[in-house]
Amino acid sequence: MAFIEELGLTSDGKREMSVEEFKRWLKRFDSNGDGRIGRSEMKxxxxxxxxxxxxxxSKRGVKSADSNHNGLVDDTEFRNLANFADKYLNITITS
Known part of the structure; x- marks a missing residue:
């Protein structure tokens, strides 16, 4: 998988990226191109x-990040996914 190869790894084997890098990575899964991540895209x-x-x-991740409860993670909510990424995507989000 090409996207994994381009990411750096920390000493504990996790990929490390900034919030902006995480947004760009996650938006690769935005299948409908609306700029937001839904449950199926998170899955x-x-x-x-x-x-x-x-x-x-994916249900848990979207629910935990979705502060306006519209069922989607938008630009303002990507930072809310830091704990989810650390636990379930093996990604450490840096500031």
Whole structure:
């Protein structure tokens, strides 16, 4: 997977990226091009990151980041995904 090869790894084996890099990476899964990430798009990100239980994790991730409760993660909510990325996508978000 090309997107994994271009990312740096920390000493604990996690990929490390800034919030902006994380946004760009996650937006690769924006299948409808609306600039927001929905549950099915998040599911694909989890699945391609090697995660199990992608449906459950994607539902949990969107729900935890979606501060306006519209079912989508938009530009203002990407930072809310830092804990989710660390736990389920093996990505450490730096400031």
């Amino acid at each position: 694909e990100a989890v699945r391609l990151s090697g995660g199990f239980f992608a449906s459950w994790k």
